[in-house]
Structure formats: C-alpha cells, structure tokens
Amino acid sequence: MSGKAPLPSLTGHRLKTRKRDEKKQYDPLGFRDAIFEGLSETKGDLEAVFRYLDSAGSKLDYRRYGVNLIEVLIAGGLLAPGGIIVTDGDPPHKTETCLFECCTPGDLEGLKAFDQVFIQLMRRYKYLEKMHEEEMNKILVSLKGFSHDERTVLAQITALWLASGQIPATLLPILINEHQVKDGTALEFLLEVLSTLKSEKGGTAVINVIKKSGMESSLMDFFPAHNQQQTKENFAKTFSARDLPEVVSFKKQQEEQQRRLKVQRQLKVAITEEKPSKEIVDILIKNSIPESDSVVMIWSCVMSAIEWSKKEDLLQDQALRHIRRHVPLFEAFSSNSRSELVLLNKIQEFCYDNMNFLKIFNKIILLLYKTDVLSEDVILKWYRESHSQRGWSVFMDQMKKFIEWLEKAEEESDDDEDDD
Structure with missing residues (x-):
C-alpha cells in the first residue's frame, strides 16, 4: 500500500525574516544624535542648515521621526511632557542651532530668517506640515517649561506661522488650560501672538485669526477667574495696553450679538404664545434695540x-x-x-x-x-x-x-x- 510522502520537517532550521518584513527599532535618541552631528557642521549658517536637513531626509527617516525633528528645531532637543529637554543618552542633549538659541525676542528679521528653514523644509517634505501641527499641539500646553524669552520667541514665530498658514488658528484654544491660565502664561502668550500678528498683517488679520480659532466666546477664559480679573473693564484695559483695541471692539460686538439673540428668543416665544402686542413691543423697548433692527427681528420671529x-x-x-x-x-x-x-x-x-x-x-x-x-x-x-x-x-x-x-x-x- 503506497501512502503520501511525508512533508519535510523544519525542526532545527532557523527561519529567516524577509528584509521587507524587518522592523527597525524606534530610536529617537539615535535620530537626535545624528541630527546634532549634522547641525554641528553648519556653524549656525541657516542656508547650510536647510541644505543639510534637505539631504538628510531620506537617510534619517523624517516620516518616522518628523515630530522629533520639529522639537529639535524649536527647542534644541527632544521634549518630555511639560516642555523639559530629554537628557537620556550620551551628551550633548541640546543643540544651539534651534529657534530658542538663534532668535531673540523682538528680532522679527531674525525670526523670519529662521522661519525660512521651516518653510523650505515643509515644501520639500509635505508630510512634515501635519507633524508640525501635532507638535505645536503638545508645545502649546507646555509653555511653563520654557523661559520667558523662549515663550516670547515662540509666540512671535507662532504669529508668523498663523499669518502664512503654516499652522491653523484652531490650535490657539489649547492654550486655555488651568495651570497656564492661573499664572497668566496663556494670556501673555496670546497677547504676544496677536500683537505680533497685527504688526505684520494689520488688525483685520487679528480678528480673522480669532474667528478661525473658534475663540470668539472664550477670550475671557484666558483671564484667571480669581481676583475679579474676568471683567469687561480688565479685558479692555489689558488688550488696549497691547495696542489691540480691535479685539476690545470685537468682544463688545460679540456680546451685543449674544444679547440680541437672547432678545430674539424671548420675542419668538412671546409671538408664538400670542402674547398681547404691547407686551411684545415692551420687550424690544426695554432692551433698547434700535427701531430698524427691531422691525427686522419682528419679521423674522413672526414668519x-x-x-x-x-x-x-x-x-x-x-x-x-x-x-x-x-x-x-x-x-x-x-x-x-x-x-x-x-x-x-x-x-x-x-x-x-x-x-x-x-x-x-x-x-x-x-x-x-x-x-x-x-x-x-x-x-x-x-x-x-x-x-x-x-x-x-x-x-x-x-x-x-x-x-x-x-x-x-x-x-x-x-x-x-x-x-x-
């Protein structure tokens, strides 16, 4: 009786993983050290910095380590939660070829020169744009980990990034968290961003960014709740002191708009419930709504x-x-x-x-x-x-x-x- 030939046994044989299936170990420290080595040869020349980063992209795998690259370019090293430089591995743990070391508060020309590194790098490697946004999400909740000058420089370049569309305005509300609001860090940062934006693009750009950010109704949340700081008077005083009267006017317009919406809701209820005309008229008179606006409200509510x-x-x-x-x-x-x-x-x-x-x-x-x-x-x-x-x-x-x-x-x- 003839049976099927037995299958060969693989016992004792080592299976070799195909090269394409091999996964490289995630090594942000190794990436950092390689970037440091390349940046050290540029001697702080920003054109040389871009040329090096441009050529190193494929070899150093920016797709995997792009967020780490952004951290190095901004803070000079890898960032732990809270904005602290990671000190694992052999020194150096920080490079001087970074935003915080190359730029000083108020030197917008220097900031614009450094910004060109970001602009050119992201034109070359488009996927870094999303990583830049992701990293800013982390950095903006870690402002207390940076010095006053570092925060100022970061706020000023953030204004440039908002003006050019490199990052979306929707990042700004993340500044509002208890530990940053309580000591005024979030407000100080926002004021610097908006003030720089105004000096570069004008007051209209400031209001557009506020609208795009979705912060129209939460601007007061940047002020600490204690010591009666969340008042209209303090809001007006604070923004006016930074030459941002358009923000004060915008806030007043928003409040008036909310007030009128509330009146309109009252009006609609009264009309729907068929209240006497005098009672409905009194709602508008009591709230001092101008006649031409009142008649439009009435039409909308009636219809x-x-x-x-x-x-x-x-x-x-x-x-x-x-x-x-x-x-x-x-x-x-x-x-x-x-x-x-x-x-x-x-x-x-x-x-x-x-x-x-x-x-x-x-x-x-x-x-x-x-x-x-x-x-x-x-x-x-x-x-x-x-x-x-x-x-x-x-x-x-x-x-x-x-x-x-x-x-x-x-x-x-x-x-x-x-x-x-």
Whole structure:
C-alpha cells in the first residue's frame, strides 16, 4: 500500500525574516544624535542648515521621526511632557542651532530668517506640515517649561506661522488650560501672538485669526477667574495696553450679538404664545434695540412662529392672515422711512430665500401699504434705487402695475398742489 510522502520537517532550521518584513527599532535618541552631528557642521549658517536637513531626509527617516525633528528645531532637543529637554543618552542633549538659541525676542528679521528653514523644509517634505501641527499641539500646553524669552520667541514665530498658514488658528484654544491660565502664561502668550500678528498683517488679520480659532466666546477664559480679573473693564484695559483695541471692539460686538439673540428668543416665544402686542413691543423697548433692527427681528420671529402650508394655493391666504394679525407690531417699529426701507428689503430677501413666498411678494407689500406700515414714498424709493439685487427681475415684474399706480397717484398729487 503506497501512502503520501511525508512533508519535510523544519525542526532545527532557523527561519529567516524577509528584509521587507524587518522592523527597525524606534530610536529617537539615535535620530537626535545624528541630527546634532549634522547641525554641528553648519556653524549656525541657516542656508547650510536647510541644505543639510534637505539631504538628510531620506537617510534619517523624517516620516518616522518628523515630530522629533520639529522639537529639535524649536527647542534644541527632544521634549518630555511639560516642555523639559530629554537628557537620556550620551551628551550633548541640546543643540544651539534651534529657534530658542538663534532668535531673540523682538528680532522679527531674525525670526523670519529662521522661519525660512521651516518653510523650505515643509515644501520639500509635505508630510512634515501635519507633524508640525501635532507638535505645536503638545508645545502649546507646555509653555511653563520654557523661559520667558523662549515663550516670547515662540509666540512671535507662532504669529508668523498663523499669518502664512503654516499652522491653523484652531490650535490657539489649547492654550486655555488651568495651570497656564492661573499664572497668566496663556494670556501673555496670546497677547504676544496677536500683537505680533497685527504688526505684520494689520488688525483685520487679528480678528480673522480669532474667528478661525473658534475663540470668539472664550477670550475671557484666558483671564484667571480669581481676583475679579474676568471683567469687561480688565479685558479692555489689558488688550488696549497691547495696542489691540480691535479685539476690545470685537468682544463688545460679540456680546451685543449674544444679547440680541437672547432678545430674539424671548420675542419668538412671546409671538408664538400670542402674547398681547404691547407686551411684545415692551420687550424690544426695554432692551433698547434700535427701531430698524427691531422691525427686522419682528419679521423674522413672526414668519418663523407657525408651520407654513406646503400647498401653494393655501399658502397665500395663510401668509396674509398671519401677517395682518401682527400689523400692530410692524406699525410700532416703522415710524420712519429708514425702518420701512429696512423692512421692505428684509421681506424681499425672505421671499427670495423661501421660494414658496416668491409669488406673493407683491401681495405682502400691498397689505402693508394698505395698513399704513409702508408708505408710498418708501415703496417708490425701494423700487427706483434702494432694492436688493437678489431676485430683482422677478420682484420688478410683480410690482410693476402697483408702482405705475403709485406713480400716477404721485403725479396727480403734484398737479393738485400746483393748482393750489
């Protein structure tokens, strides 16, 4: 009986790992030492620094050690949590060819020269951009590990990086943590960043960075909560002292916007619950909202207070009944031509944005004319020169006959005055 030949045994034989499957040991200290050796030969010449880093990229595996490279370029060595230089391995543990050693506070030309190393290196190795961002995430929570001058230099180059888009503004909120806020480190850093940014790119750039960072409502969180430091007066004093009045104005605008949103929520509840008109009017008067803003708020709240019919033939009657019910509110805040014109343009925008209302725009305007909310002079001015361009051709055609009637009435009125 013939059986299958037995499989050969591998006992006693050493399996050899394919070269492509071999994993190199992670060795940040070895990478650091190799970088130090190369940087020492550049003698602090920044062009030579870039040439060396450019040529060493593939050999030293930046894809694996890119974060360590950023640490060396900024702080001069590998960083442990808290911003402390790692002292493991043989010395030296720090190089003088780094941001903190090559640059001094206020020397923006020196900073820009060093920044060119970052710019050119990241153009050459695009993947370092993400690693740069990751490392800044760690560094910005470790500011207390650096000296005052080092923090100042870091803040100033951070401003340059924000201005050029090398790092995103969304990194800035990470500065807000208890141990950095408590002793003023976070606030001091932010002020230096924004002050440098303003000197380089102007006040508009400062506000744009604040908006992009998402810190609009958390700027006060940079101030310690103790000793009554979180006050409007202290905020204004602190930012004004650093020549940042635009931040103070921006903060006031944000607060006013939040206040108005709160008023608008109150208004919507009152309208939805069909409170008396006087009570609704009092909400706006009590909160000192200007008339032209009040009438826009009322329109928005009135038109969002009910669920509209999806059937076009029913919508017109529903809309006109609903608006007529709230005419006293519109009347209360359209006592001058400016408020009337603002309301008219708001209605135009609303009808354009809500296509179901597009065909009844002229019916709404006619209703508000007949109820003395809108005057003929304002309607004519709107038609002739002060309308929005959005959907204008549609609204112009709709209003044509009504405008012709108003113009004819205007001419007859002028003729009567001449006869007198």
